Amino acid sequence: MENEPLLMLPGPVPMPERVRYAMMQQAMNHRSAAFGAVYADCVKTLKTTFGTTNDLSILSGSGTAAMEAAVANFGKGKQIASLVNGKFGDRLCKIGALYGTSHEIASEWGTPLNLDLLAENLENGAEVVTLVHNETSAGIKNPAAEVGKLTRKHDALFIMDGITSIGGDLVEADRWGVDVAMVGSQKCLAAPAGLAAISVSERAWERIADQRPFYLDLAAYRKNAAKTPMETPYTPAVPLFLALREACAIVEEEGLTHRIARHTRMADAVRAAVKAWGLTLFPTLDQYHAYSNTATAVSIPDGMTDDDLRGPVKKMGIIIAGGQDHLKGKIFRIGTMGAVSAPEILATLAAVQYALKKHGLEVGDGVGAAAEVLG
Ligand SMILES: Cc1ncc(COP(=O)(O)O)c(C=O)c1O
Structure with missing residues (x-):
């Protein structure tokens, strides 16, 4: 099955x-x-x-x-x-x-x-x-x-x-x-x-x-x-x-406080991976704005298509989101919502890391960086 x-x-x-x-x-x-x-x-x-x-x-x-x-x-x-x-x-x-x-x-x-x-x-x-x-x-x-x-x-x-x-x-x-x-x-x-x-x-x-x-x-x-x-x-x-x-x-x-802290930790782990890969978080912030703790948007590296990025991830049974409207092909998004916990995050990041490497990018150890946050 x-x-x-x-x-x-x-x-x-x-x-x-x-x-x-x-x-x-x-x-x-x-x-x-x-x-x-x-x-x-x-x-x-x-x-x-x-x-x-x-x-x-x-x-x-x-x-x-x-x-x-x-x-x-x-x-x-x-x-x-x-x-x-x-x-x-x-x-x-x-x-x-x-x-x-x-x-x-x-x-x-x-x-x-x-x-x-x-x-x-x-x-x-x-x-x-x-x-x-x-x-x-x-x-x-x-x-x-x-x-x-x-x-x-x-x-x-x-x-x-x-x-x-x-x-x-x-x-x-x-x-x-x-x-x-x-x-x-x-x-x-x-x-x-x-x-x-x-x-x-x-x-x-x-x-x-x-x-x-x-x-x-x-x-x-x-x-x-x-x-x-x-x-x-x-x-x-x-x-x-x-x-x-x-x-x-x-x-x-x-407990709501714990639930919010868990969501934040999961998003922190994703952001740590993005940083270790050398990729860029999509939003630009000022003193009033922050990164979302429930959806992390990442710019797709130059020369890579949405399919290059999300295709191999999907093949491994993990569905992440692309960009919408004019951001199609420009960003990918990982949700950290609901019951999400370390195993799902690590599996997702491992699949994304694989896609990046498969495309020939020399990226850092994002999965390891996330594990540091989650461990
Ligand atoms: C911030 C935000 N507002 C509104 C909506 C629309 O919600 P729905 O698709 O449940 O109608 C979404 C859906 O992704 C959303 O992310």
Whole structure:
């Protein structure tokens, strides 16, 4: 029997056995105490991972559903300042243009955001700010706390995509002044794809749009979540909720602080390997920006194609990500999300090191450098 490939992507990520088995249950009435308890368990843990005491709802849909819900409910008809330094910032900006007036504050993908221009936009009346905390497409961590400070100073609403940071890196939504935050189930939580959670602050509820989408009307989610037992407005993806509850139980057992430290250590190991190989991490940073701890983006060496790099790795049963859009062929990305631990990291780095050497590059001992971090 062929082994399953090892997914070292920035989502989806391999799911622990307990999480997979949790989905294999008979159908459950979603208007019941049993489902209400599942929903409540998930919400309790997720609030911790978001760093929030705000309302939190779980949508049956991927991360993008939550992005659209955020903008449609709180950005409708508004002036929206959209910070963009990668694909997902760009996506939020495009959604903003559908529902309000989007002012793109663009930087090259993987380079620092222009916070001065953000301040200018806010002075000129921007009412909503959108930010991707962990820009997966470019491996850069954006300065959410700084953006939150600026946004609050001008009394605007702060919508933050935490889709690939929440549950794997430190997020303090309340302390940072985030009004609306989102996470995707298939990322750091290591649950199946198909659910997204969204938190909403009191000041955001006060400014919710009068005209809202039907399926993604967050006021309806809030109303139903306030019932005893908790409910969703429409039939939820119950098997995914069951799996998410198990994934949340694992987060609780590990402890969030430990989980974040583990993610950081795994990313540190990948970065140490990149350095030892003599390759270049793709993002350029300033004092406010950092490398992502859940997705490391590396420039593909000159003369090497995406296939030269990722082909041999795939042949060994390990799937890493390439670049997206104009970064196709320019970078490769290794996810360090979810249940990831030393064996997967070392195997992945060994496969990448093999591909680099196979191409004729004389690279240093990246695997050894990573082992030093992990040992
Ligand atoms: C930062 C970020 N935001 C949003 C998304 C979109 O999430 P989904 O594919 O679950 O819709 C992704 C997916 O990779 C992401 O990395």
